Amino acid sequence: MLEAIRERSQGKIAKFILALIVIPFALWGVDSYFKNTGDGGFVAKVDGYKITKQEFDRALKEQQDRLRGRLKESYDPAMLDKPETRLAIVENLVNQHLLAAEAGIAGF
Numbered sequence: 212m213l214e215a216i217r218e219r220s221q222g223k224i225a226k227f228i229l230a231l232i233v234i235p236f237a238l239w240g241v242d243s244y245f246k247n248t249g250d251g252g253f254v255a256k257v258d259g260y261k262i263t264k265q266e267f268d269r270a271l272k273e274q275q276d277r278l279r280g281r282l283k284e285s286y287d288p289a290m291l292d293k294p295e296t297r298l299a300i301v302e303n304l305v306n307q308h309l310l311a312a313e314a315g316i317a318g319f
Contacts, residue, residue, distance in 0.1 A: 275288065278290065
């Protein structure tokens with residue numbers, strides 16, 4: 212029985228069906244790759260500067276690392292899942308950008 216399946220899977224029809232399945236998945240993967248790097252992936256906009264999702268994720272991870280180092284065994288990852296905490300991280304990123312822009316204007 213397995214030999215019959217093997218013989219039939221080597222035929223032109225089986226390869227055609229496989230191509231029909233593979234091509235849409237490949238195109239869908241490439242499409243989603245380009246969409247994720249597009250212009251719509253930002254969480255905040257400050258003076259025309261867009262704070263990207265990647266910047267937010269990096270800041271969130273840094274905050275997790277700081278808390279993990281400070282709290283040791285009592286650290287709970289759910290602490291950063293609250294909307295208030297995420298908003299505070301975004302506000303911190305906005306403040307950092309504003310301070311850097313003002314420092315640049317002042318010549319520092």
